[in-house]
Amino acid sequence: MINLDEVRENLRNVYDPEIGVNVVDLGLIYKMEEREEGTLHIEMTMTTPGCPAHDSISSNVEWAAAQAFGVGMVYVDVVWDPPWSPEMMSEEAQEQLGFR
Amino acid sequence: MQSPVGVVPGAGVTTSQSPPFAVPMRYMLLGVLGFGVFAVDFALQSRSLAQGVPGAANVVALTHALTLGALLSFVMGAVYQLTTVAFLVPISSVPAARWNFWLYLLAFIGLFVSMVTWWGIGLFVFGLCMVAAVYIYATVLIVSLLRTKIRGPMFGFVVSAHGYLILAVTVALLLVLADSGAVPGLDMWMGPLIATHILLAMGGYFTFLVMGFSLKLLPMFTLSHGFSTGRQKWTLTLAHVALWVVLVGIWTHLNAFLWAGSAFGVAAFVSQIADMRGIIQKRMRKRVEPPIRAVVAAGVGGVLGLCLFAERVFWTGGEAGWQGVVMFYLLGVVTLTVMAFAYKIVPFLVWSKRYSKTPGKGKPTLISDLINVNQSWPVLTAFGVGLVALTAAAAGRWQPGVIGSCILLSLAIAAFCVQILRVLEVTKLRRELFEHD
Numbered sequence: 263m264i265n266l267d268e269v270r271e272n273l274r275n276v277y278d279p280e281i282g283v284n285v286v287d288l289g290l291i292y293k294m295e296e297r298e299e300g301t302l303h304i305e306m307t308m309t310t311p312g313c314p315a316h317d318s319i320s321s322n323v324e325w326a327a328a329q330a331f332g333v334g335m336v337y338v339d340v341v342w343d344p345p346w347s348p349e350m351m352s353e354e355a356q357e358q359l360g361f362r
Numbered sequence: 363m364q365s366p367v368g369v370v371p372g373a374g375v376t377t378s379q380s381p382p383f384a385v386p387m388r389y390m391l392l393g394v395l396g397f398g399v400f401a402v403d404f405a406l407q408s409r410s411l412a413q414g415v416p417g418a419a420n421v422v423a424l425t426h427a428l429t430l431g432a433l434l435s436f437v438m439g440a441v442y443q444l445t446t447v448a449f450l451v452p453i454s455s456v457p458a459a460r461w462n463f464w465l466y467l468l469a470f471i472g473l474f475v476s477m478v479t480w481w482g483i484g485l486f487v488f489g490l491c492m493v494a495a496v497y498i499y500a501t502v503l504i505v506s507l508l509r510t511k512i513r514g515p516m517f518g519f520v521v522s523a524h525g526y527l528i529l530a531v532t533v534a535l536l537l538v539l540a541d542s543g544a545v546p547g548l549d550m551w552m553g554p555l556i557a558t559h560i561l562l563a564m565g566g567y568f569t570f571l572v573m574g575f576s577l578k579l580l581p582m583f584t585l586s587h588g589f590s591t592g593r594q595k596w597t598l599t600l601a602h603v604a605l606w607v608v609l610v611g612i613w614t615h616l617n618a619f620l621w622a623g624s625a626f627g628v629a630a631f632v633s634q635i636a637d638m639r640g641i642i643q644k645r646m647r648k649r650v651e652p653p654i655r656a657v658v659a660a661g662v663g664g665v666l667g668l669c670l671f672a673e674r675v676f677w678t679g680g681e682a683g684w685q686g687v688v689m690f691y692l693l694g695v696v697t698l699t700v701m702a703f704a705y706k707i708v709p710f711l712v713w714s715k716r717y718s719k720t721p722g723k724g725k726p727t728l729i730s731d732l733i734n735v736n737q738s739w740p741v742l743t744a745f746g747v748g749l750v751a752l753t754a755a756a757a758g759r760w761q762p763g764v765i766g767s768c769i770l771l772s773l774a775i776a777a778f779c780v781q782i783l784r785v786l787e788v789t790k791l792r793r794e795l796f797e798h799d
Contacts, residue, residue: 279713279729280583281647309585309646314447314710318718345587348646360648 264296264332272326279315283358285323289350292341294327300334302327307346316340379446381453383715384795386439388463390708391791392470393436394782397701400427401775408768411689412761414682421685423477428692429563430470430492433700437571438466438499440707441520445503448578449510449517458502466495482542489538496531500524515594519574522602526566533559557612560688565605565627568696569664573601573634576657576699580638583706584645584654593633600630617675624672631664652739656702659746663694670753686756693771694749701745701778705738709785715794733785741781745774 273291274284285291285306293305304327308316320338327336348356404411407424415421442459446452453459469491476484503524507517537555540548548555577594580586604626611619638658642650667690674683709732717727748770755763 275726277726277728279718280710281585282728282730310582310587314582315714315718318714322718347587 264300264302264330266294266296268330269294269302269327269333272329273323276319276322276326278309278319281309281359283351283355285319287352287355288346289352289355290319290346291323300332302330302333302336303339304336305339305341307341307344309346311342379450379452380714381442381446381456381459383711384797385453385456385459385463386443387711387715387791388795389439389442389466390436390704390711391439391786391795392463392467393432393434393439394704394708394779394786396427396431396433396435396470397775398779400424400432401772401779403427404775405769405772408765408772409761411685411768412756412764414680414685414756414759416681416685416688419477419480423474425688425692426477427474428697431474433568433696434496435466435470436700436704437568440703441503441571441575443707443711444575444578445506445520448520448575449507449512451506451510453502454505454509455502458498462495462498462502465491465498469495485538486542489535493531493535496527500528515591515598516574516577518595518598519570519577519601522598523567523570523574526562526570526605530559530562530567533562554612558609561605561608561612564688564692564696565608570601572660572696572699573597573630575703576634576638576661579703579706580641580654580657583647584642584650585647586641586645589640589644590637593637597630597633597637600626600633604630620675621672624668624675627668627671628665631661631668635661635665651706651735652742653702653705653735656738656742656746657699660695660698660702663690663698663749667691667695682756682759686753689756690749690753693745698742698745698749701775702738702742704778704782705733705735708782709733712785712787716790733781737781738778741774741777744770744777748774 270286270291273286276285277283278285278288278290281288288309290308291304291306293303295303297303304323306320306323308319313319320340324336324338327333327338348359351359403424407420410418410420411424416425442453469488472484472488473492475481476488504521507521507524510517533555536545536548537552537559539545540552540555543549577591581589604623606623607619607626608623611617611623635658638661642654642658667687670687670690674687677683709729712732713727713729717732748767752764752767752771755761755767
């Protein structure tokens with residue numbers, strides 16, 4: 263059984279290098295599910311299509327998630343629907359980026 | 363996109379489309395060093411510039427230190443990188459892009475020395491090398507772009523830019539032949555050939571390229587979504603019409619075409635500024651950073667530059683007058699845009715190479731740790747003030763003003779070089795550029 267809270271905590275160490283906020287607080291992680299024992303599916307997005315840090319961020323998400331206890335396999339889907347918007351950010355991130 | 367975990371810790375970014383780090387970075391480093399050489403030479407030549415003799419050997423060499431040594435070199439590297447991001451295609455021939463750098467470097471050094479000394483054989487030999495290097499670059503890029511499925515105005519701008527670049531260097535070859543007397547009768551077309559070369563390089567290649575990539579980079583760096591793109595195709599059309607109408611004016615000597623061409627050019631820039639405004643209004647990053655403001659200012663510079671061009675058609679300022687127009691456009695539109703985007707592109711490339719490794723505990727190195735982009739504000743502001751002062755002093759034929767403005771511009775460009783070189787950390791870069799890639 264994967265501890266999704268631990269995965270989420272690990273993902274807080276993955277940052278968007280340009281914005282300087284981690285992917286969890288940015289609201290880029292849409293869904294995390296353990297569909298089979300030890301197999302984690304993550305659905306995430308990017309702040310903008312064609313983001314040059316796309317490969318870096320998604321591979322770092324894979325790696326960080328794989329460090330959690332019980333994770334044998336990680337699948338990362340990068341999706342564009344729904345598109346990311348600033349409302350998806352945490353309150354702290356919104357404050358940091360001047361939305362509050 | 364779905365991918366299983368398979369990340370090698372410490373491997374850094376492995377993008378499927380991007381060329382190896384050393385390929386774009388060698389060109390960009392040469393470009394930054396070229397800016398440095400230009401800054402020093404610009405200060406040293408300020409007295410010559412004040413005299414307004416653009417055909418003098420030292421002024422021709424100075425101009426090409428900027429266009430070939432700084433701008434084209436930096437832009438080639440940036441384009442090799444950005445094409446893969448903007449059009450989602452790999453470079454058609456990475457070995458050609460890699461090895462062409464050395465041909466370009468040799469050609470630039472040889473051509474610059476030949477221009478300073480006005481050495482005919484050197485101009486011919488190194489001019490041919492430069493033409494070959496630019497043909498190779500433009501061919502690699504056009505072949506890469508023709509493979510993309512992403513079409514639209516940005517594609518049109520970038521492909522057109524490289525078409526105009528091929529034409530510009532072909533005309534440069536004719537200029538060398540005309541100067542050497544190898545082709546009888548060609549020297550009588552020297553004036554229109556020089557004007558055509560400048561127009562195709564500056565108004566064709568550089569303008570189309572910065573306009574096109576701005577449509578990608580501005581939304582990317584401001585996190586803009588949902589802006590209108592309907593006007594972009596008209597901007598592209600207006601820019602083409604402007605260039606060809608001015609070209610007709612150059613060869614027919616009819617001022618009406620020059621005025622009409624500048625009017626179309628102004629319309630193209632106004633349309634581009636409206637697009638940039640729309641992008642910025644729809645941004646998701648609250649703060650508009652100084653480099654983004656500078657790119658918009660460069661667009662306004664385009665309008666002013668073309669108004670200056672139209673005014674010079676009236677005015678009998680001779681070569682000195684045209685020197686002022688070319689200098690304003692080259693510095694205020696092309697150079698300002700390239701410098702501004704460099705503050706965003708170079709740190710990202712360095713971060714990707716050195717700090718994109720898989721995360722550990724704690725906050726990793728971010729792009730903001732490599733450069734405080736607010737530091738670009740005094741540099742870009744000094745550059746803008748220097749340029750306005752230079753244009754005003756040159757128009758008023760006030761030599762001390764020209765010299766002082768040139769020195770201010772030189773200091774701004776030198777400060778830009780220092781800031782970018784600090785991001786690059788040359789000691790690390792030396793190893794990275796020569797490791798097997």
